[in-house]
Amino acid sequence: GLNLTDIQGDILIGMKKNKELFFFFSITDAATFKAKLGSDILELITSTNQLLAVATQPITAVNVAFSSTGLKALGITDDLKDPVFEAGMLSNAVSDLSDPGTGNWVPGFVGTSVHGVFLLASDTIDNVNTELANIQTILNGSITEIHRLQGEARPGDQQGHEHFGFMDGISNPAVDGFTPPAEIRPGQALIPPGIMLLGEANDTFQNDRPPWAKDGSFLVFRQMQQRAPEFNKFLQDHALNMPNMTSEQGADLLGARIVGRWKSDAPIDLTPLVDDPVLAADNQRNNNFDFSDATNQTRCPFSAHIRKANPRGDLGGINKFPNQHIIRAGIPYGPEVTDAEKASNSSSTDPSLERGLAFVAYQSNIQNGFVFLQKNWVDNTNFFRPGTGVDPLIGTNSRNSGTDAPNTPRVVSGLDPNNATSTIEIGIDFVVSRGGEYFFSPSLSAIRTVLSV
Ligand code: N7H
Structure with missing residues (x-):
C-alpha cells in the first residue's frame, strides 16, 4: 500500500476546507530556511493520513511545494525528469496553455522569483492567518512574500x-491502492498510483527519478479569473429556444451544455433537458456516464467542458487514456458579484472585486496531465471531432493550438440540441489567465532527508 503518512495531504484527498490561502514566496536566506524547514515547519505539514479522520485533522492544514527555481535555491540539482516543471510556467504559457502573453498575469508570476507556495486550509480566515504568522515567525525572515491568494468557498447555498x-470538484479519478474499492463510484476512472505520485506503479519514469522524489507530485497552480457577469449575460443573450421552455430555462440549458453538467452537478449526458437534483446528489449515479451518444449531440455537446477535459467513452472507455488524468484540488477566490456588476453585465476593474478559481491540479507528469488536457483537448478546435471548437467555458480567443485565427471569436458547434451542426460565436473570454507556476509537492521524508539538509 501507499505510505500515507509520508504523502502530503492535498494530493490524493484534498484539504477540502472552506478557506485556503496560497502564499507564494521567494527564499532569501537558504541556510536559515533549510534549518527551520527541518526543525519546525516539517511537523506542521499535514499528511494524507492525518486528513483521513476528523479526529486527526489539524485546525489548519499545511502543505508546501517548490518550483524548480525554488529547488535550485535550496541547492537541489537532481533532475526530476519533468521538463515542463523544470522550465516553469512562464516558458509554455503561450505555446501550450494559450495565454495571450503575460499582460494579464499577476506581476509576481512573471519571472522566476516564486520559489515555493504554502497552502493553508482551515474553517476560518483567522485560523489561516494565525498559521501563516506562525510560519513566518519560524522562518525568521528567510522568505519574502511574492503573492498571496485567499481562496474561499462561496456563501450559503452556493x-x-x-x-x-456550477458545482465543482466532483469528478476526480479514484487511485488504485488509495481509494477503498467500496468507495469507487460507478463511472469513475481508476488510475494506477504512479499517474499521481512519482516512483509509484505506472509512473512514466518510475525507476528513473531521484529516490527522494518518490511519493511527491507535481502541483500545477493557475489563478483563473472568471468573468461571471459576462458569462451570465452571454447565456441570457443566447438562450436556447426549446419547446415549452422559458428564456430563463433556455439560458440554464445553454450553461449546462457549455459545462456538461447542470448547476446542481447532474450530468447532461444522463438528464439532457432538465436539471435533476436527486440524480445530482446520488453518488452511485451522478458520475455513471460515458458519452455513449457519440453521433448527434442531443445529450452532450462534444465541446462541453467536461467532455473536452475527460472524454471518457469517446476515446474507447474511461481507462483507455490512463495517463491523461489529473486530480483537481482548487477553490474559488474573490467576492460575490455585486449589484453594480450585475446591472452592467460586466466585471468590475476594481482589483478587490476580482473573482475566479484558484486552480490546482496534481499529476506525476505535467506534459501527460495538465498540459495534454489543456493543449490537445480543451484548446484544440478539432477535438474530439473536426469543427468541435475550443472549450466554450475556459477556451480563449487567443488560442494557438487550434485552426481558428487568434483574436477572433471562437466558433463552437454542438451547443444547440436542435441542430448539432449549427455554431455559436463566443466573442469574449469568460476565463482570463492571471498566470501561475509549476511546483513539486515532496514527500515528508524528502523534506526531512534532502530539502532541509
Ligand atoms: Fe474544469 N466550472 O467550475 O465551471 N470543471 N473548470 N478544468 N474540469 C469541471 O466534475 C471549471 C479547468 C477539468 O471527469 C466541472 O467536478 C472552471 C482546467 C476536468 O467529468 C466544472 C474552470 C482544466 C474535469 C468545472 C475550470 C479543467 C473538470 C464539473 C476555470 C484542465 C472533470 C464538476 C475557471 C486543463 C471532468 C466536476 C470529468 C470538471 C469548471 C478549469 C479540467 C463545473 C470554472 C484549466 C478534468
Whole structure:
C-alpha cells in the first residue's frame, strides 16, 4: 500500500476546507530556511493520513511545494525528469496553455522569483492567518512574500459551487491502492498510483527519478479569473429556444451544455433537458456516464467542458487514456458579484472585486496531465471531432493550438440540441489567465532527508 503518512495531504484527498490561502514566496536566506524547514515547519505539514479522520485533522492544514527555481535555491540539482516543471510556467504559457502573453498575469508570476507556495486550509480566515504568522515567525525572515491568494468557498447555498454557479470538484479519478474499492463510484476512472505520485506503479519514469522524489507530485497552480457577469449575460443573450421552455430555462440549458453538467452537478449526458437534483446528489449515479451518444449531440455537446477535459467513452472507455488524468484540488477566490456588476453585465476593474478559481491540479507528469488536457483537448478546435471548437467555458480567443485565427471569436458547434451542426460565436473570454507556476509537492521524508539538509 501507499505510505500515507509520508504523502502530503492535498494530493490524493484534498484539504477540502472552506478557506485556503496560497502564499507564494521567494527564499532569501537558504541556510536559515533549510534549518527551520527541518526543525519546525516539517511537523506542521499535514499528511494524507492525518486528513483521513476528523479526529486527526489539524485546525489548519499545511502543505508546501517548490518550483524548480525554488529547488535550485535550496541547492537541489537532481533532475526530476519533468521538463515542463523544470522550465516553469512562464516558458509554455503561450505555446501550450494559450495565454495571450503575460499582460494579464499577476506581476509576481512573471519571472522566476516564486520559489515555493504554502497552502493553508482551515474553517476560518483567522485560523489561516494565525498559521501563516506562525510560519513566518519560524522562518525568521528567510522568505519574502511574492503573492498571496485567499481562496474561499462561496456563501450559503452556493457553497461547493464556483463563480459561474456550477458545482465543482466532483469528478476526480479514484487511485488504485488509495481509494477503498467500496468507495469507487460507478463511472469513475481508476488510475494506477504512479499517474499521481512519482516512483509509484505506472509512473512514466518510475525507476528513473531521484529516490527522494518518490511519493511527491507535481502541483500545477493557475489563478483563473472568471468573468461571471459576462458569462451570465452571454447565456441570457443566447438562450436556447426549446419547446415549452422559458428564456430563463433556455439560458440554464445553454450553461449546462457549455459545462456538461447542470448547476446542481447532474450530468447532461444522463438528464439532457432538465436539471435533476436527486440524480445530482446520488453518488452511485451522478458520475455513471460515458458519452455513449457519440453521433448527434442531443445529450452532450462534444465541446462541453467536461467532455473536452475527460472524454471518457469517446476515446474507447474511461481507462483507455490512463495517463491523461489529473486530480483537481482548487477553490474559488474573490467576492460575490455585486449589484453594480450585475446591472452592467460586466466585471468590475476594481482589483478587490476580482473573482475566479484558484486552480490546482496534481499529476506525476505535467506534459501527460495538465498540459495534454489543456493543449490537445480543451484548446484544440478539432477535438474530439473536426469543427468541435475550443472549450466554450475556459477556451480563449487567443488560442494557438487550434485552426481558428487568434483574436477572433471562437466558433463552437454542438451547443444547440436542435441542430448539432449549427455554431455559436463566443466573442469574449469568460476565463482570463492571471498566470501561475509549476511546483513539486515532496514527500515528508524528502523534506526531512534532502530539502532541509
Ligand atoms: Fe474544469 N466550472 O467550475 O465551471 N470543471 N473548470 N478544468 N474540469 C469541471 O466534475 C471549471 C479547468 C477539468 O471527469 C466541472 O467536478 C472552471 C482546467 C476536468 O467529468 C466544472 C474552470 C482544466 C474535469 C468545472 C475550470 C479543467 C473538470 C464539473 C476555470 C484542465 C472533470 C464538476 C475557471 C486543463 C471532468 C466536476 C470529468 C470538471 C469548471 C478549469 C479540467 C463545473 C470554472 C484549466 C478534468
